[in-house]
Amino acid sequence: MVVVHRARFVLSPGAAAVTDGAVAVAGGRILSVGSADEVLASVGPGAVVHEWDGALTPGLVNAHTHLQYSDMAAVGLAAHAGFEAWMSAFMELYPVPRDWGASAAAGAALALRSGTTTVAEIVTDAAAGSAVHDAGLHGIAFWEVLGWTERAWDERGERTVRAQLAALPATPAIGLSPHAIYSLDTAVIRDLARLSAELGVRQHIHAAESAWEDAYVRSGTGDLAERWRANGRGEFALLRDGGVGTGVIRYLDDLGALNPSTHLAHGIYVDAADRALLRARGVSVALCPRSNAVIGLDAPPVAAYLREGNAIAVGTDSLSSSPSLSPWHDVAALHDIARAQGYAADDLHARLFAAATIGGAHALGMDADTGALRPGARADLAVFPVSASTARDALAELVEAGPDEASLTVVGGRERWTRTPGHDRSSAGV
Numbered sequence: 220m221v222v223v224h225r226a227r228f229v230l231s232p233g234a235a236a237v238t239d240g241a242v243a244v245a246g247g248r249i250l251s252v253g254s255a256d257e258v259l260a261s262v263g264p265g266a267v268v269h270e271w272d273g274a275l276t277p278g279l280v281n282a283h284t285h286l287q288y289s290d291m292a293a294v295g296l297a298a299h300a301g302f303e304a305w306m307s308a309f310m311e312l313y314p315v316p317r318d319w320g321a322s323a324a325a326g327a328a329l330a331l332r333s334g335t336t337t338v339a340e341i342v343t344d345a346a347a348g349s350a351v352h353d354a355g356l357h358g359i360a361f362w363e364v365l366g367w368t369e370r371a372w373d374e375r376g377e378r379t380v381r382a383q384l385a386a387l388p389a390t391p392a393i394g395l396s397p398h399a400i401y402s403l404d405t406a407v408i409r410d411l412a413r414l415s416a417e418l419g420v421r422q423h424i425h426a427a428e429s430a431w432e433d434a435y436v437r438s439g440t441g442d443l444a445e446r447w448r449a450n451g452r453g454e455f456a457l458l459r460d461g462g463v464g465t466g467v468i469r470y471l472d473d474l475g476a477l478n479p480s481t482h483l484a485h486g487i488y489v490d491a492a493d494r495a496l497l498r499a500r501g502v503s504v505a506l507c508p509r510s511n512a513v514i515g516l517d518a519p520p521v522a523a524y525l526r527e528g529n530a531i532a533v534g535t536d537s538l539s540s541s542p543s544l545s546p547w548h549d550v551a552a553l554h555d556i557a558r559a560q561g562y563a564a565d566d567l568h569a570r571l572f573a574a575a576t577i578g579g580a581h582a583l584g585m586d587a588d589t590g591a592l593r594p595g596a597r598a599d600l601a602v603f604p605v606s607a608s609t610a611r612d613a614l615a616e617l618v619e620a621g622p623d624e625a626s627l628t629v630v631g632g633r634e635r636w637t638r639t640p641g642h643d644r645s646s647a648g649v
């Protein structure tokens with residue numbers, strides 16, 4: 220069966236906007252995209268046509284989230300004075316017994332409502348491991364690895380992580396998330412890069428999220444270094460040896476962790492040399508500006524990333540550090556940050572729209588399949604309400620003040636979310 224979604228505007232990164240456009244879908248794939256007249260003529264009679272009053276776009280890609288923390292929203296709705304303060308608030312709630320599977324499922328439902336079709340999901344507790352799969356979302360479930368010293372890792376680390384990975388559902392895809400440079404020993408980060416290559420899975424790492432990571436790596440100093448020493452983690456090589464004399468990004472590169480099958484989250488505290496290295500290694504960065512603000516961190520250097528041509532994507536992070544799972548809200552924050560940082564070019568709307576769609580797909584290694592509306596791609600799309608009367612204004616409206624909720628979310632050709640079915644849509648055979 221052919222289904223045609225017709226909308227006031229059809230917007231896709233890298234393509235001309237279409238007013239009164241349509242997308243034809245069959246067998247979970249996009250058949251055609253264009254003006255409604257052309258698409259309807261090409262599919263012939265018998266197609267089911269849904270008409271939408273809004274802007275139809277590729278499904279959004281949330282390139283960094285932890286859906287399992289969706290019922291820790293009390294932490295994300297507060298304001299924190301910095302990473303340590305946020306971490307204390309988080310750790311106060313984390314051990315409270317809860318159903319991580321249900322929490323992750325609730326987050327997955329919110330992601331679909333926001334128009335998201337693909338996620339980079341970090342799974343810390345096994346009970347949350349099937350939520351992406353169960354909700355019908357695309358993306359990657361990255362198994363989070365943290366807390367290993369080299370000594371413990373040598374005894375049982377790789378065996379443990381291989382078993383944990385094997386327990387996750389194989390679809391949509393699995394990956395490895397070495398948590399961060401301060402929660403894993405140096406040799407473990409190196410070994411995980413080797414293991415991910417061997418298993419053919421992608422990596423996703425929190426990096427340069429906090430200003431103190433630099434001193435921690437460079438010289439094994441700073442507040443966290445002192446805290447770890449006091450808590451018996453002084454055997455981490457960086458602390459034992461007094462650092463490696465480089466910053467976070469160079470350190471990860473020296474460990475073999477930076478390559479096109481890895482993407483980073485946050486990337487706030489990076490300089491021009493770091494950004495050049497990320498470009499040279501083909502590493503995307505998922506920017507999560509609202510999470511950064513809630514935690515009390517600085518804004519990411521989005522203007523520099525854009526000017527210098529880095530590959531960027533957009534992540535909401537989790538509800539434990541962000542008020543919602545709507546990527547549009549982070550896009551709006553990035554828009555304001557980029558302007559405040561002096562990015563004046565008029566391609567800002569288009570580039571941030573691209574970051575939240577094809578840029579996210581690229582970060583996950585899925586840009587051949589999703590992130591743009593084109594014949595043959597997976598039918599991942601969403602419709603958003605807009606009040607603008609031109610396509611150009613509709614894009615500006617979405618980027619600067621995108622809605623909480625989509626009117627429709629379709630993943631792989633299947634409707635996974637529809638707002639008030641029958642209210643703002645009409646169906647008719649042609």
Ligand SMILES: [Zn+2]
Nearest residue numbers: 425484536537
């Ligand atoms: Zn995170």
